[in-house]
Amino acid sequence: MSVEDLTCQELVEVVTEYLEGAMPAEQRMRFEEHLAYCSWCQTYLAQMRETVEVTGMLREDDLSAEARDALLRVFRDWKEP
């Protein structure tokens, strides 16, 4: 292992830069070289990806009936104050 190798501790700090495609080519190469031999960091990277995916499932797509009624009142008050 040469001195320039990325450590695991360094890798976890730049994961988002990697996932965002914001890494300069040279750093990206070091990142991927590290990943190639480090299954633990592969696991870590997979967990970060999974975190992003499950966070995307938190969306609530419906308005509550109460909130909807409140907006209907807003409309009626606006129309005929």
Add this chain to the structure above:
Amino acid sequence: MLQNLRRGDERAFMTLVDRHGAAMLRHARVFVRDRAVAEEVVQEAWLGVLRGIERFEGRSSLRTWLFGIVANVARTRGVREARSVPFSALTDDGPSVASERFLGAGDRWHGHWATPPEEWGRPERELLSTETRDVLGAAIANLPDTQRQVISLRDVEGWDADEVCHVLELSEANQRVLLHRARSKVRRALDEYLTGRSE
């Protein structure tokens, strides 16, 4: 539909509410933590929509226009409630993973995992049980404001980085730092829950 709304048609209004209402509420909650306050913000925003509909010329998309109104109302409220936290979220936030989980300076493998991550090993659909959803929700709610705003827009709403930078008035680099801090903490919370181990 906008024509009908301008004429004061109630059904046109409710169609618009059903199409964009939930997204507008979520957008308000990006800026205002409290659900009840967020609902007030949305009501005020819709009133702004009704008052402004005559002037909406369709130069921006309807969605952009609606979200812009929500953001303006929410910001005004946010200032009134003194809820916004300054940029401390960018500094002194601690490491993404506790340093105890790595080998120390004296070790030949310094900086490599001492306590490596364990595979979660569950498919994502199963992973998002009500309980997991609560863990995720709580982890996001506990983030500093700017981190919470960035992760909500990026990962919950699925906006791209440019849009988020624009709406939150952040530089690209700051947006990325905030996103990284937020995601790292949410990952940590999930990890503690799924492996039953705390850092």
